[in-house]
Amino acid sequence: MPFRGHDGEQTEHLRDPIARFFALDAALELSRGLLGDRSAQRLAAASLVLVRGEPEQIATELRETAKQFQQLIPWRIGFAPQLHLMFAAALLRHDDTPEALVEEVARVRPIMRKLGMRWAPVYEFIAILAMRTLGDGAPIERAQVERMRDLYEAMKRHHWVLTGPEDFPACALLTTRAGTPAQLAQYAHEIYEALRAGGRGRGDPLQTASNLLAMLASEQLTPLALSERFLVLVSAFEQAGQKISAAEYDEIALLCFLSRPVAAIVETVADYTQQLGAQIRWFEGDHAFGFASNLAFVRLVGRDPVLGPIADFKALLDMYTILLENGGG
Numbered sequence: 001m002p003f004r005g006h007d008g009e010q011t012e013h014l015r016d017p018i019a020r021f022f023a024l025d026a027a028l029e030l031s032r033g034l035l036g037d038r039s040a041q042r043l044a045a046a047s048l049v050l051v052r053g054e055p056e057q058i059a060t061e062l063r064e065t066a067k068q069f070q071q072l073i074p075w076r077i078g079f080a081p082q083l084h085l086m087f088a089a090a091l092l093r094h095d096d097t098p099e100a101l102v103e104e105v106a107r108v109r110p111i112m113r114k115l116g117m118r119w120a121p122v123y124e125f126i127a128i129l130a131m132r133t134l135g136d137g138a139p140i141e142r143a144q145v146e147r148m149r150d151l152y153e154a155m156k157r158h159h160w161v162l163t164g165p166e167d168f169p170a171c172a173l174l175t176t177r178a179g180t181p182a183q184l185a186q187y188a189h190e191i192y193e194a195l196r197a198g199g200r201g202r203g204d205p206l207q208t209a210s211n212l213l214a215m216l217a218s219e220q221l222t223p224l225a226l227s228e229r230f231l232v233l234v235s236a237f238e239q240a241g242q243k244i245s246a247a248e249y250d251e252i253a254l255l256c257f258l259s260r261p262v263a264a265i266v267e268t269v270a271d272y273t274q275q276l277g278a279q280i281r282w283f284e285g286d287h288a289f290g291f292a293s294n295l296a297f298v299r300l301v302g303r304d305p306v307l308g309p310i311a312d313f314k315a316l317l318d319m320y321t322i323l324l325e326n327g328g329g
Contacts, residue, residue: 017299020049027059040082044089046295069098115149120165127172147175154185170211187217194227205246209253251293268296
């Protein structure tokens with residue numbers, strides 16, 4: 001898979017994604033309620049900018065889908081309401097339903113347990129959603145789950161301490177890539193080591209970024225080339241005044257997928273940051289860069305059938321990370 005991007009016909013949504021985002025956010029705000037999470041709402045709005053329809057209609061469908069999803073989840077493994085909203089956004093993007101997803105999760109989870117995979121409700125849901133979306137809603141076969149398990153075990157051989165259930169979604173995405181689990185895990189490891197040698201530290205954030213970049217790796221597009229693109233993007237953002245911390249590594253990894261020149265990517269994210277920051281105080285917090293990157297990624301990939309699921313799982317992980325940071329989830 002080369003660097004990607006959709007440069008076909010530009011719909012109104014693509015031409016002015018900021019206006020579309022604000023329209024969706026305003027429509028969702030009418031039904032948020034006193035206890036609703038504004039950050040989840042805005043992450044959902046960013047992921048839905050390409051969905052056709054009137055903002056009010058989309059907002060109604062999103063709230064109803066989230067409610068249905070909540071009602072279908074067993075109380076003992078219930079997720080925070082913010083995650084219901086994010087799962088609902090992913091389902092709307094791909095014309096899926098809560099009933100179908102929950103049924104598939106109920107079918108696939110026992111396979112995971114039989115294969116010895118750890119129980120991790122949120123990460124399993126995200127991983128199954130990713131595989132389901134990549135398969136256009138077709139039933140997930142046991143062989144694909146086995147490949148996901150083998151990828152996870154291959155990663156653990158390189159980074160035993162770092163690798164955990166939080167890597168399930170990346171492993172799920174990698175199941176569709178060419179190469180053996182050992183080869184793909186080796187790609188991720190080589191990227192990790194090259195980024196570490198490039199001064200980007202070490203730890204879970206670097207591993208997550210490396211696992212994402214491994215989706216692009218091949219004999220033609222080597223781990224070293226991908227690492228260099230990552231480091232060039234980091235340098236370009238920092239030269240533009242945007243400090244990049246470990247928390248933003250996954251954002252940089254996603255932006256590496258895009259076929260645009262580095263300068264164009266940086267300009268787009270900076271422009272979105274400025275436009276959003278001028279109107280939303282909340283946006284000026286710690287998640288500002290990530291939020292702008294998510295919107296830019298959705299804008300630049302358009303309706304790409306491969307990159308779309310990556311955007312979905314990234315938005316879900318962003319929301320879950322925010323919940324964990326605040327003691328929730």
